[in-house]
Amino acid sequence: MSRLNALRSRFVDAPNSLGAKARARRWQWFAGQFPGLDQMSVIDLGGTAGAWMRAPVQPAHVHIVNLEQPPADLPSWLRADVADACDLPASIRSSRYDLVFSNAVIEHVGGHLRRGQFADTVHELADRHWVQTPYRYFPVEPHFLFPAFQFLPLAARTSILRRWPLVHTPTSDRDAARMIAMEVELLSVTEMRHYFPKSQIRFERLAGLVKSVIAVRT
Known part of the structure; x- marks a missing residue:
C-alpha cells in the first residue's frame, strides 16, 4: 500500500479512521431520533447488508434496495432486492414501512428529475425517514478526498x-x-429542502463546518 493510499485508509476506510468514527456517531444520532428502531420495519434505499450487520441497533426487519447483487446468505431479519430506488417495482412500491433510511445515495442517482423521483419514493414508502447526503459546499469532496473537486x-x-x-x-x-x-452531484441545503419540504433539515459538522445534510421526519 502506498503512503497516500495508507493515508486514505487512515482518514476514511480503516475501522479506527476518522470516517469510521464519524459513521459511528451518525448511527448513534440516527438511533436516538428513532427510539423504537429495534421494533421497526426499515427500507434502506441504496444501502448494504454489511452496514446493517455492523450497526449498533438492529431493527425488527430491514429491506435493502440496491442496484448491486446482495450477499447470498443473509440473516432472517434482512431482505435485499436488486432494484432502482427511483423506479421501484410495484411489488416493493405497494409495501409500507415504518421508516425509510438512505445514506449518501441521493447524490448518485443522476440529475434533478431522478432526485425528485427518489424523494417521491421516500415519501410514498413511509411517514418517517432519514436521508443523508454530503454537503456540496464542504471544502473537501468526500468521495474523492480532493479540495474543491466538485x-x-x-x-x-x-x-x-x-x-x-x-x-x-x-x-x-x-x-x-x-x-x-459525472456520477456524483453533491446537493445544497436549498435542494434538500426542495426535495423534502416537510422534513427537518439537520447538519452534521466537522471542525465547525457543515459536512453533510440530513432530511429527518420522525
Missing part, C-alpha cells in the same frame, strides 16, 4: 481522477474516470 470543470475532474491516489477505485482510463466524475 467545483472544477469536468475535464479537470477527469484528469485528477486518473492520477489522484486517494480515489477509492483508481483508474487510468479516461472514459471510466469521466463516468466516475
Whole structure:
C-alpha cells in the first residue's frame, strides 16, 4: 500500500479512521431520533447488508434496495432486492414501512428529475425517514478526498481522477474516470429542502463546518 493510499485508509476506510468514527456517531444520532428502531420495519434505499450487520441497533426487519447483487446468505431479519430506488417495482412500491433510511445515495442517482423521483419514493414508502447526503459546499469532496473537486470543470475532474491516489477505485482510463466524475452531484441545503419540504433539515459538522445534510421526519 502506498503512503497516500495508507493515508486514505487512515482518514476514511480503516475501522479506527476518522470516517469510521464519524459513521459511528451518525448511527448513534440516527438511533436516538428513532427510539423504537429495534421494533421497526426499515427500507434502506441504496444501502448494504454489511452496514446493517455492523450497526449498533438492529431493527425488527430491514429491506435493502440496491442496484448491486446482495450477499447470498443473509440473516432472517434482512431482505435485499436488486432494484432502482427511483423506479421501484410495484411489488416493493405497494409495501409500507415504518421508516425509510438512505445514506449518501441521493447524490448518485443522476440529475434533478431522478432526485425528485427518489424523494417521491421516500415519501410514498413511509411517514418517517432519514436521508443523508454530503454537503456540496464542504471544502473537501468526500468521495474523492480532493479540495474543491466538485467545483472544477469536468475535464479537470477527469484528469485528477486518473492520477489522484486517494480515489477509492483508481483508474487510468479516461472514459471510466469521466463516468466516475459525472456520477456524483453533491446537493445544497436549498435542494434538500426542495426535495423534502416537510422534513427537518439537520447538519452534521466537522471542525465547525457543515459536512453533510440530513432530511429527518420522525
